[in-house]
Amino acid sequence: MNPTITAFAQSPDRGRGLARDMAVRWAFEEVGQPYHVRLLSFAAMKEPVHRALQPFGQIPTYEDDSLALFESAAIVFHIAERHRALMPQDAEARARAIAWMFAAKSTVEPTIVERSMALLLEADRPWHTERIAMLDERVRTRLSDLSRWFSNHNWLEDEFSAADIVMVTVLRRLVGSELLEDQPAVASYVARGEARPAFGRAFKAQHAVFTAASA
Numbered sequence: 291m292n293p294t295i296t297a298f299a300q301s302p303d304r305g306r307g308l309a310r311d312m313a314v315r316w317a318f319e320e321v322g323q324p325y326h327v328r329l330l331s332f333a334a335m336k337e338p339v340h341r342a343l344q345p346f347g348q349i350p351t352y353e354d355d356s357l358a359l360f361e362s363a364a365i366v367f368h369i370a371e372r373h374r375a376l377m378p379q380d381a382e383a384r385a386r387a388i389a390w391m392f393a394a395k396s397t398v399e400p401t402i403v404e405r406s407m408a409l410l411l412e413a414d415r416p417w418h419t420e421r422i423a424m425l426d427e428r429v430r431t432r433l434s435d436l437s438r439w440f441s442n443h444n445w446l447e448d449e450f451s452a453a454d455i456v457m458v459t460v461l462r463r464l465v466g467s468e469l470l471e472d473q474p475a476v477a478s479y480v481a482r483g484e485a486r487p488a489f490g491r492a493f494k495a496q497h498a499v500f501t502a503a504s505a
């Protein structure tokens with residue numbers, strides 16, 4: 291049976307491909323694994339039946355015949371393991387690719403998400419300008435660290451891997467912002483990821499949900 295994932299029935303990103311099922315869709319497309327999608331409303335995500343799969347009431351989740359998983363990076367890693375693809379063969383390079391996945395989710399993503407949330411939810415607060423300046427600076431630091439890496443690497447490891455799926459999807463939240471444009475090496479890395487045919491197919495599939503919901 292093909293795996294089933296969950297995704298937003300109505301994504302708040304208005305079709306920009308930022309919801310975290312995007313990473314999972316992209317991994318499936320890279321390995322050629324067909325999959326089903328169960329679309330959920332915000333209310334359904336908070337129901338006990340979904341929380342049994344995702345304790346925090348979020349998307350995405352993954353289910354196959356024997357396994358249920360949550361956390362997009364863990365799902366991407368599982369897909370890579372199951373298909374023996376998207377991870378370096380060499381044991382040390384593989385360990386480093388895993389480290390990059392953790393880095394994307396625990397070192398890079400929090401700064402970017404905190405800034406996005408502040409822009410979305412706190413714009414009317416008297417301290418907004420000062421706080422955004424501080425959050426911008428934190429993101430700038432991470433991007434400049436990554437920029438050093440991408441000044442002489444195309445991907446996080448020698449070859450494109452699951453770690454790049456996780457990192458590119460994290461960084462895409464900054465597409466269109468000066469923060470990313472100011473770091474051409476990182477912007478080019480994101481563009482390289484987006485140029486992969488598998489990314490294009492995943493984006494199209496997620497975008498179709500947005501188009502159908504807004505029709």
Ligand SMILES: N[C@@H](CCC(=O)N[C@@H](CS)C(=O)NCC(=O)O)C(=O)O
Pocket residue numbers: 308309310311347348349350360361362363
């Ligand atoms: N670390 C989790 C984050 C999951 C997450 O934040 N999902 C968002 C959609 S991209 C969500 O479900 N938000 C609704 C909510 O938290 O109520 C992952 O990568 O899977």
